Amino acid sequence: MRHTIAVLVENEFGVLSRVAGLFSGRGFNIDSLSVAPTNDEAMSRMTIVTRGDEQILEQITKHLNKLIDIIKVIDFTDETAIEREMALIKVTAEDAARAEVLRIVDIFRAKVIDTTPKSFTVEVTGAPSKIDAILDLLRPLGLKELVRTGPVAIGRGAKGWKG
């Protein structure tokens, strides 16, 4: 089962390696991890995508909570969260393929942010499944380079977490 976990952490020395070390030391998976400061500069927020059955997920959240520098952990299991990811994609684009790339970019409301006679660099944002979908279409045209941020997640509704 794929889970997205949001973690608020103290901006302390070494906190990222504590989290990474917890996952590697206990044999938990990390599919992606993104981290950046929050509105409160003493805190950062991580979004971790992981996999495992219910028992493993329970252990992951408990172990995260146990780390001293971790302030709050939320496991977004259900439909209560919105996830967004960004990808930068450098795709081969020559002759007729140029129009094809632009069509795909248009359909996905993506953006071309750099162009050369032989390539386009495309920026696309959306749910991870949307990124997968545009990649499926662009791949046959020739991917030169791909970088994904990994998803970030936020809860639906009016309630927010501080930080």
Place this chain on the structure above:
Amino acid sequence: MKLAGARILLECLKQEGVDTVFGYPGGTVINIYDELYSFPDIRHILPRHEQAGVHAADGYARASGKVGVAIATSGPGATNTVTGIATAYMDSIPLVVITGQVPTALIGNDAFQEVDIIGITRPCTKHNFLVQNVKDLAGIVKKAFYIARTGRPGPVLIDLPKDVQVAVAEFRYPEQVDLRGYKPTIEGHPKQIEKAAAMLLAAKKPVIYAGGGTILGNASTELRELAETLHAPVTTTLMALGAFPEDSPLSLGLLGMHGTYYANMAVTNCDLLMAVGARFDDRVTGKIAAFAPHAKIIHIDVDPTSIKKNVRVDLPIVGMVNEVLAHLLKVIEDRGDAVEVFRKAAKPWLAEIDGWKAKHPMAFAESSKVIKPQAVIRKLRELSQPDAIIATDVGQHQMWTAQYFSFTRPRTLLSSGGLGTMGYGLPAAMGAQAAFPDRQVIAVCGDGGFQMNLQEIATLVQNRLPVKICIMNNNYLGMVRQWQELFFNKRYSQTVLDLPIDFVKLAEAFGATGFVASKPSEVEETIRRGFAAPGPVIMEFKIAREEKVLPMVPAGASLNEMVLAS
């Protein structure tokens, strides 16, 4: 008043009530050592190896319940502490370990004696701190002690760069700790406790399985009251020996790989298992699928990650075990008649257990020709003081001590359970003796493990710590040899220690006293003389070389598949 960092550190230790530290000097802690002259109330003990210093702080902590403190220099001093820290971490022992570090400007430059001890100890400390600014130092020390002793205790390391020790700051020891990410649960959830009471009272075949948390959480009184109120039998792990008096008829003794027949049978057949401060270690459960197969499981622990880690749990309760047990007892006592009904219902169960006890009591074949190690342990119990503290190494002698000493008080057995660190016994005994100068402290060592930290006899002599060391000499790395005998066709690859060391002379070389017993008739006399002699003593017992630790549940087998003593 503005003080230098080194001075601030020691002022903080004083504020924490630290009376003893175990430490070893070096270039990056020399400032701390210089300041030490101004702190006559802090006793500094110089071990002969930093690993032993940390084990000593650990022994001090286990015996006294206070936080143990150790100091080491950067680089090799720091790496030498790692086994000691990992040993304490696996058994949840509260320590504060202070390491020197190269000046902040040099960190990351491969400076002389630089090592990333924060990175190295991250997975074996409860938490660790690199002090980057002297202004943060007092707050960090306060947090370190708080984290070490609260919740599930554990070792905390403070890495203190040399320039921070020299820099000055205003000293004020904070009164409170504010850690928004660390709020250990104290009380158990009342609804869960009500449910636990109902489950207990509905059981016909209950067993209480007590782990090291009952000792760390100072819950042995509550444990005994609960067991005696219910007439419920109690089995303990190695880490919990002494939490429940083994001379009580309700005691099942040790469970697990080298546990008693009756404890393992009781766990296999019980209909309710209440785990208290225990973590279902593989040495305890054997084959997980066959562990307590008929039982509903209640699990009380201060650490939520211990719960449902290895086994399914029907009712988890997170909280301090002494608080939870006291609350549970109250709920149960409020149901006076239910307790009577329960006791009646559980009578056949106690009779069944007595049957197992009669069928296979803890026993060994006595001998008048060779010294049986179990007999030595029994004699030690008989001749030692009731509040004697026993520290062990790791191996067969450790298991014989656990099986035959009959512990009746908490904090009287110091043993490395989780990490299983050979060489732990002697320095741990040293730490316990420093905490309790007037109590009898005995180290039961293997001939292998003893040689891993024997340099500490010098520390004992120098600091007048009269530890009585018993070496169970089988000239083997006995526990590994036992596995080779049973599972590797008696191919004793590298477990034969065949060098006839003269341990009496060794003791004398350090200025200690030595005795040796070579035959059964000499055992009692040796122990009497050893106990009576002043100062540190080595008593060597030349034991039956190929004696095995039995019963034994082979690794991966279920608890009722024991190999019993013939």
